Amino acid sequence: MxxxxxxxxxxxxxxxxxxxxxxxxxxxxxxxxDRPSSTYAVEAKFTNIGGLKAKAPVKSAGVLVGRVSDILFDNDKFQAVVTLTLDGRYSFPKDSSASILTSGLLGEVYIGLEPGAEDKKLVQGDKVMLTQSAVVLERLIGQFMFGKAAEGDTAAAKK
Amino acid sequence: MSSSPSQSFVEIDNVDFSYGKRAILKGISLNVPKGKVVAIMGGSGCGKTTLLRLIGGQLVPSKGMVRVDGQDIAALDRDGMYAMRRKMGMLFQFGALFTDMSVFDNIAFQLREHTTLPEDMIRDLVLMKLDAVGLRGTAKLFPAELSGGMARRVALARAVALDPMLIMYDEPFAGLDPISLSVVGQTIRKLNNALGATSIVVTHDIVESLQIVDYLYFVSEGRIVGHGSPDEIRNSDEPFIRQFVHAELDGPVPFHYPAGNYHEQLGLAPVRPVTPKGSRP
Amino acid sequence: MIDAIRNLGSRGISSVWRAGAMARFFMLILANSGMSFRRFQLTIREIYFAGVMSLVIIMVSGLFIGMVLGLQGFETLQRYNAEETMGVLVALTLLRELGPVVTALLFASRAGSAITAEIGLMKATEQLKAMDMMAIDPMSRVVAPRFWAGAISMPVLAALFSSTGIFGGYLVAILLVGIDSGVFWSNLHAAVDFRYDVLNGIVKSVVFGVAISIIATFEGFDADPTAEGVARATTRTVVTSALTVLLLDLILTGFMLRGD
Missing domain, CATH: 1.20.5 (Single alpha-helices involved in coiled-coils or other helix-helix interfaces)
Structure with a gap:
């Protein structure tokens, strides 16, 4: 060769x-x-984040607008503190709300950002005040069962 | 430097060597004078190759001393050993040519590794070495394409590529046809004279050796059992040498490996010693 | 019975001995690696034999395995109406596990055995001894370049394997199943992480490459200098490499998942 x-x-x-x-x-x-040139971080507190993990997407109207960069536990209020790093190209009203959602029944967990109506925008270090925690399947099933049982009870009582 | 009076290039002084518990060499002493071709003869498995390994420093004697060019081989460190080996050339039993290189590259190998000569000078040197063994035409071939005798001669050319002061040959005649055998023999002699080198030939081919060497040593069972110049050997009365030179079947080297009584083992009654037909008691 | 136990014991001792000898051999290779880089031509030559010659088998296997993964994944995922994530399944399986492991197994049997056979043959025909007598250390001239060539080639081959595999999965997804190309990629992007998936896969392939190269060169250098001994050493290279790769994969995966 x-x-x-x-x-x-x-x-x-x-x-x-x-x-x-x-x-x-x-x-x-x-x-x-997808690595925006400029970003800003905001905080959101949740009573329960379910299966949310760091690096999970943050979506608004279905569009990826940022990622979860950090998840901590606030030991005074016993809440989860989630840091969202948002793309600098997008800005949201100060009264926007964040909710933890799941795509499909078994799909990935992400944060949905619902814009509010205020004129002031969210900036670096702000807190998202309105949050909705994750829907925990077990609890949902528990409620459902409880509700059924209660229904049964009232039905029995009516008789 | 060497204190030996006879200008020995290689001195082996009362050397013992053993593989594990198996003793191979027992108190061997021999001298190889500068500029001479010396043969070390002996049957198969008598430790001749081990002797070469000791001289080349690939093995270390368990007792005694091996001196090459006045230096104790066992006392050299790695760099010193490699510096010493550059003065040596060795022909391995089956040539040990590098199978993944052409004949040309095989001979150029050491020149390229050890020198910084320009490529056109290396080319000239290689062709000269190949011409010396009569195989300049094979430069582009690969070792697998050569006959046994040709491969041996190429290996010979490779062994002398760096103009060594000491050339060692391990069974250079083994497995060669008579013509190749005498070509290799003549080349060994010619190269030694041309390079002014010292040669050690380990072999069991007595006929060829007697024609080309200056001195012979006989080794049997790890000991030197006889030595002398070719003339002395031819006329020797030593039983071992006689057996070796004249290829007698039985002698000091027995034909039979030690075993129990033959007839008993076959289950025959050992009635009386068998006498061959025609011989008289 | 007693013989069987004794046999087992001596085998155990011999494998421990081999592991120790290999570690020492690795140190020796590292100490003698100067020439492999000063005269990089030597290593390039061996990369040709270890890497380039394995290219076809690696890429063809990668393509097929990616396509099979795609088909099997589709079969299972469509039950949950999640066939769009087929690409994710193919990519993650390849990047994290199959890419490095299957490449390592193929590499051990294609290149590792060749390295062992080559060095073993050089030993059997006294070429190594001859080289040593020429004042050239076979460790730095023969063994070290082959080791480095193996260690360099393996990650490259694993990357090519994973790439062709993902491409195979893509072909199945687009042409056979009819998933939209944009959906395929956006799902991939959302699910594949550079640090945890791509980088960990590369780390694995580097570790496997080093392990196989040590085993292959050691077995060749340690082979009995006979035709039979070389044949045995070649077999040992393939078997030992396969077991070592799978064991290392278990250990590495354990470490890598913990951080998640």
Whole structure:
């Protein structure tokens, strides 16, 4: 095997490898893309975040507008403190509300941002005052069962 | 430097060597004078190859001393050893050519590794070495395309690529047809004279050795059992040498590996010693 | 019975011995790696044999496995009306697990065995001893370049495997199932994380590459210098590599998931 041919092939090989790595990182792994040039962080408190995890998407009207960057526990109020990092291109009224939603029955957990009506906008360090916690399936089922049982009781009492 | 009076290039002084518990060499002493071709002869498995490994520093004696060019081989560190080995060339039993390189690259290998010569000079040197063994035409072939005798000669050219002061040959004649055998023999002699080198030939081919070497040592069961110049050997009365030189079936080296009584083992009654037909008691 | 126990014991001791000897061998390779980089041409040559020669098998396998994953994933996901996330399933499976592991297994049997056979053959035909007698250390001239070539080639091959695999899944999704290309990619983007999925996969493939290269060079260097010994060493390379890769995968996955 000629030395030049070997060099050429190894060069092609390495370039292919680098191209594959870049493709995996950028196109598949989402590195670099969707990374807004400017961001601002706001806080939201929830009584229950359910299955929310860091890096979960923040969506408004179904559009990705930011990500959950941090989740902490406030030991005074016993609430979850979620930091949302929002894309600097978008701004929301100060009285917007955040709710924890699930796409489909078993889909991923995300935060939905519902815009309010105020003129002032949310800026870095602000707090989202209106929040709606996650719907916990077990609790829902529990309520349903309880409700059914209560219904049964009243039905029995009527008789 | 060497204190030896006879200008020895290689001195082996009362060397013992064993693999684990198996003793291979027992108190061997021999001298190889500068500029001479010396043969070390002996049957298969008598420790001849081990002797070469000891000289090349690939093995370390359990007792005694091996001196090459006045230096104690066992006392050298890695760099010192590699510096010493650059003065040595070795022909391995089956050539040990690098199978993934052409004949040309095989011979150029050491020149490229150890020198910074320009490629066109390396080319000239390689062709000269190949010409010396008569195989300049094979430069582009691969080792797999050579016959056994040709491969041996290429390996010979490779062994002398750096103009070594000491050339060691491990069974250079093994498995060669008579023509190749004498070509290799003549080349060994010619190269030694041309390079002014010292050569050690380990072999069991007595006929060829007697023609090309200056001195012979006989090794049996790890000991030197005889030595002398070719003329002395031819006329020797030593039983071992006689057996070796004249290829007698039985002698000090028995034909039979030690075993129990043959007839008993076959279940025959050992009535009386069997006498061959025609011989008289 | 007693023989069987004794046999088991001696096998156990010998595997512990091999593990220790391999660790020492690895140190020796590192100590003798200077030449592999000073004369990078040596390593490039070995990358050609270990990497470029494995390219076809790796890419074809990757494509097929990605397509099979796509079909199987579709089959299961459509029961939950979630067939749009098929791409996510294919990509995560490949990036996290199948990419590094299957590439490592293929690499061990394609390139690892070749490295062992080559070094073993050089030992059997006294080429290594001859080199040593020429004052050239076989560790730095023969072993180290092959080790580094293996360690460099393996992550590259794993990346190519995962890429072709995801592409195979994409083909199935678009052409066979009829998922919209935009939906496929946006689902991928939402679910695949660079740090946890892509980077962890790369870390795995690097670790596997180093492990296989140590095993392959060690088995070759340690082989009995006979045709039979080389054949045995080659088999051992494939078996030991496979077991080591799977064990390492278990350990690494344990570490990587904990941080999630």
């Amino acid at each position: 000629d030395r030049k041919t070997i060099d050429l092939w190894v060069g092609i090989f390495m370039l292919m490898g680098i191209a594959a790595l870049l493709w995996l990182s950028l196109r598949v792994g989402n590195l670099g893309e």
